[in-house]
Amino acid sequence: MKMKFCLSCSKELVGRTDKKFCDAQCRSTYHNQNRPQHEISIQKINSTLRRNRSLLAHFSPSGKTTVNKEIMLKSGYSFEAFTHIFNFKSGTYYFCYDYGFLPIKDDNGIEKMLIVQKQDYMDTLNFNPWVSIWER
Numbered sequence: 001m002k003m004k005f006c007l008s009c010s011k012e013l014v015g016r017t018d019k020k021f022c023d024a025q026c027r028s029t030y031h032n033q034n035r036p037q038h039e040i041s042i043q044k045i046n047s048t049l050r051r052n053r054s055l056l057a058h059f060s061p062s063g064k065t066t067v068n069k070e071i072m073l074k075s076g077y078s079f080e081a082f083t084h085i086f087n088f089k090s091g092t093y094y095f096c097y098d099y100g101f102l103p104i105k106d107d108n109g110i111e112k113m114l115i116v117q118k119q120d121y122m123d124t125l126n127f128n129p130w131v132s133i134w135e136r
């Protein structure tokens with residue numbers, strides 16, 4: 001009988017002849033190591049978006065809240081990542097799923113985030129990337 005070896009750890013496999021791995025752990029190790037680079041990038045961005053969303057929800061459990069940008073940065077907020085944007089006269093809101101914020105400055109020039117929850121009517125807003133936000 002031909003010997004077979006685990007594709008992950010190369011230990012000899014015993015038992016069923018269609019086995020490729022010792023166990024579930026070897027299987028998942030193998031698949032993680034062989035994930036294409038773009039899948040790894042996607043997962044990284046997804047987890048950043050989720051962390052951003054959790055932080056927004058944490059600091060604004062209900063309604064609107066204003067939080068210092070520095071506090072959010074220290075908590076691990078990543079300003080590069082957002083799922084969508086909404087342009088209003090008051091400015092551009094950056095959303096992570098159902099939470100978003102408007103970058104504002106207080107009277108002393110301190111940078112803050114006005115955190116808001118997504119409202120139903122926002123789903124009906126049409127976004128046209130070919131129109132400059134300054135023309136709206």
Ligand SMILES: [Zn+2]
Binds near residue numbers: 007008010011021022
């Ligand atoms: Zn193995």
